[in-house]
Amino acid sequence: MNPKQRSLVTTLIILGMIIAIFFGLRTARAFRQFREHRPPPPFATEPIETNVELVRDWMTIPFISKMYHVREHILFDALGIPARGNKDKSLRQLNEEYFPEAQGIVDAKIKAVLLENMPPGTPALPTPPTASAP
Numbered sequence: 001m002n003p004k005q006r007s008l009v010t011t012l013i014i015l016g017m018i019i020a021i022f023f024g025l026r027t028a029r030a031f032r033q034f035r036e037h038r039p040p041p042p043f044a045t046e047p048i049e050t051n052v053e054l055v056r057d058w059m060t061i062p063f064i065s066k067m068y069h070v071r072e073h074i075l076f077d078a079l080g081i082p083a084r085g086n087k088d089k090s091l092r093q094l095n096e097e098y099f100p101e102a103q104g105i106v107d108a109k110i111k112a113v114l115l116e117n118m119p120p121g122t123p124a125l126p127t128p129p130t131a132s133a134p
Helices: 003-036 061-068 072-079 091-098 105-116
Strands: none
16 A cells, blocks of 8 residues: 555544544533433422322322322321332232231321321312202
């Protein structure tokens, strides 16, 4: 290979590396900026749920915590069970594991705690109209 070809190949390799580094840095910068734009946390803009009768046995403690704006640790403390290992379990699973002799006790305890720990300023549920006796 003659010296002109060698210098041309060397120049093209260096130019290619400069271009790769340039666009690599731009890609890394764009990725960092993209990661800064996260979606809003779930339920952050949703109104606070106040009807505890909507709690179902398929729900998990973290889901209920977000829906009713009550901290998870309060719900776990009320049940007397650890949060570790139980966050992905439904209320039904928690009831079967920790209170097998009392069906529905977890649901009842969670509903009672939700009523006690509603955030301040939460509007009370309207009482349903009662039918008058004829």
